[in-house]
Amino acid sequence: MTLDITIEDDRWQQADIETLATQMVTATLLHLGIEPETCELSLLACNDARIADLNREFRDKPTATNVLSWPAEDLAADLAGGLPGLPEPDFTGEMALGDIAISYETCAREAADAARPMADHIRHLIVHGVLHLLGYDHIRDLDATLMENIEVVILGKMGVHNPYTENDSP
Numbered sequence: 820m821t822l823d824i825t826i827e828d829d830r831w832q833q834a835d836i837e838t839l840a841t842q843m844v845t846a847t848l849l850h851l852g853i854e855p856e857t858c859e860l861s862l863l864a865c866n867d868a869r870i871a872d873l874n875r876e877f878r879d880k881p882t883a884t885n886v887l888s889w890p891a892e893d894l895a896a897d898l899a900g901g902l903p904g905l906p907e908p909d910f911t912g913e914m915a916l917g918d919i920a921i922s923y924e925t926c927a928r929e930a931a932d933a934a935r936p937m938a939d940h941i942r943h944l945i946v947h948g949v950l951h952l953l954g955y956d957h958i959r960d961l962d963a964t965l966m967e968n969i970e971v972v973i974l975g976k977m978g979v980h981n982p983y984t985e986n987d988s989p
Contacts, residue, residue: 820845821859821913828923831864836921839938842977843945850973851953857908860916860952862945870922885925886944891915894954903954919948939979946970 822844824837840862848855863869867883875881877889892915894903906914921944930940950966957963971981 820848820855820857823859823861824864825861826864827869828864828866830866830923834923834937834941836862836864836941839941840945843942843973844949846973846977847946847949850969850976853905853914853953857912857914858916859913860949861918862948863918863920865920865922867922867924870920870925873920883922883925885922885929886948887920888948888951889918890952890954891917895956905953916949916952919945919952921945921948933982935980935982939974940982942977942979943970943974943982946973 820841822841824840826832826836844858844860845855848858865873870887871881871883873887874884877887892906894906906916908914921941926940926944927937930937933940947966947970950969955962955966955969957966967983971983974980974982
């Protein structure tokens with residue numbers, strides 16, 4: 820797997836973003852039956868100011884958010900429903916998945932508000948971002964349910980509690 824991590828905010832070093840990202844990207848791909856060794860993606864570990872700029876530029880929303888993703892290919896399921904497709908490998912056999920950006924302040928604030936460990940919230944957001952790169956979304960209720968269920972299963976395998984519950988049950 821080629822995982823290019825750019826750290827723009829030093830607080831991400833203390834959060835061990837490199838280990839968490841490698842761990843969760845791998846877990847997500849394996850869960851979906853994708854060989855991690857064939858994939859290429861990048862992660863920008865930034866702050867609220869930077870992610871707000873990106874959110875404004877690409878989504879016309881001038882506010883900070885927790886995670887953004889830019890898929891290399893449009894893999895979304897068709898309107899009839901179903902699961903997204905897989906990216907096409909390039910001539911080297913690698914599949915370019917796309918880019919993810921994650922903001923430290925928003926992530927820390929959300930983790931504190933939910934009384935969850937920061938590392939667990941980072942894990943969740945990375946899984947969430949990778950699923951977006953693979954065509955999953957949460958625009959429609961059924962799609963959101965599918966995406967959330969996949970996140971919960973992957974996180975549960977990694978010992979992370981369900982991020983969509985109020986209590987600490989897995």
